[in-house]
Each structure stands twice: as C-alpha cells, then as structure tokens.
Amino acid sequence: MEFNTLKKIFVLFFKIGAFTFGGGYAMLPLIQREVVNKQKWMKEEEILDVFAIAQSVPGVISINSAIFIGKRIAGTLGGISAALGVILPSFMIILALASLLIKYRENEILDKVFTGIRSASAALIFLAAINMAKKAIKDKWGITIAAIAFIIIVIFDVHAIWAIVIGASYGLISSFCRRGDVK
Numbered sequence: 001m002e003f004n005t006l007k008k009i010f011v012l013f014f015k016i017g018a019f020t021f022g023g024g025y026a027m028l029p030l031i032q033r034e035v036v037n038k039q040k041w042m043k044e045e046e047i048l049d050v051f052a053i054a055q056s057v058p059g060v061i062s063i064n065s066a067i068f069i070g071k072r073i074a075g076t077l078g079g080i081s082a083a084l085g086v087i088l089p090s091f092m093i094i095l096a097l098a099s100l101l102i103k104y105r106e107n108e109i110l111d112k113v114f115t116g117i118r119s120a121s122a123a124l125i126f127l128a129a130i131n132m133a134k135k136a137i138k139d140k141w142g143i144t145i146a147a148i149a150f151i152i153i154v155i156f157d158v159h160a161i162w163a164i165v166i167g168a169s170y171g172l173i174s175s176f177c178r179r180g181d182v183k
Contacts, residue, residue, distance in 0.1 A: 005074050006077055009073060009074060010081040012082075016031060017062075021117045023125075024060045025062075026124035027062040027086070028065070028131075031062070031065055031069070032047050035069055042072070047069075050069060051132060055164075063086055067079040067082060067083050141170075145170055149166070
C-alpha cells in the first residue's frame with residue numbers, strides 16, 4: 001500500500017477527530033463531507049451503508065466508520081490509519097486537559113464554554129440525523145419504519161438493536177417480495 005494514501009487517510013481522520021466535539025455522531029457530517037464530497041472515495045449511498053453498519057456493531061460509530069472507510073480505501077493498514085487518526089486527537093486532548101478540567105471544574109467561564117460546545121454538538125448530531133433520513137427514507141414504507149423505530153425506542157424504551165433487526169428484516173422481506181421470490 002502506498003504510504004501517501006495511508007498518510008492522507010490518517011491526516012483526514014486526525015483533522016476530523018481534532019475539530020469535532022460531541023462524540024461519534026457529531027463527526028458523521030464531517031466524515032460524509034470529506035469522504036464523499038471532497039475526496040470522492042465513496043458515493044453517498046455507500047457512506048450511509050457504512051454508517052448503518054458502524055452503528056450496528058459494538059463500539060463508537062466514528063471509530064467504526066473510520067475503520068470501515070479506511071479499510072475500503074487502503075485495506076487493513078488504511079483501517080488502522082483511519083482509526084488512529086480519529087482516536088489520537090481525543091486521547092491527546094484528554095491527557096492534556098484532564099488535570100485542568102478537574103482543577104477548574106467549578107469555574108463559571110469554563111462552564112459557559114462547555115455549555116456552548118454541547119449546544120453546537122447537539123446541532124451537529126441533529127444535522128447528521130437529518131442528512132441520513134433524507135438519503136435513507138425513500139418512500140412511505142421508509143417513513144413508516146422510521147416512525148415505528150422512533151416510537152419503540154423512545155416511548156417503549158426498546159433497545160435500538162431491535163429496531164435495526166426489524167428494519168433489516170423488513171428490507172430483506174420486501175426485497176424478496178418485490179422481485180417475486182416470495183409469493
């Protein structure tokens with residue numbers, strides 16, 4: 001594998017990891033913009049599939065997504081480069097700031113800064129949800145499944161994995177029915 005490609009993957013995911021607050025979901029719009037729009041490594045539908053798979057396996061969605069994308073672009077070393085890139089900024093920041101945050105935890109200015117960061121992060125997560133919904137929900141059945149999944153997760157407190165299993169089952173069954181395999 002070419003070193004420059006691995007370096008490019010690492011640097012891209014390092015920048016995403018360094019400049020995104022709010023966890024894995026907040027990174028999704030940035031990953032999507034970089035991988036699909038700027039680098040053109042993947043198509044829109046492919047990145048949505050990566051996000052769906054990354055969300056359904058154990059671990060943080062941003063790290064899982066980085067690994068899937070890096071592996072697709074440059075094999076196993078690409079997956080490792082992407083994972084290290086997205087993890088290292090947080091690790092370095094936590095090491096540098098942990099003692100300061102503990103020492104100044106009650107500081108009013110710091111509290112206001114983090115209030116702003118949390119609000120901006122919530123907006124990024126909401127944006128990721130809207131973008132995924134626009135691409136993933138294509139018809140009335142998609143709207144129905146999304147609504148049912150939302151209701152069973154939020155109102156009935158059913159684990160999200162069951163919504164994913166039900167959605168996948170529906171997709172598989174409807175695919176067979178549309179092709180005429182199941183009568």
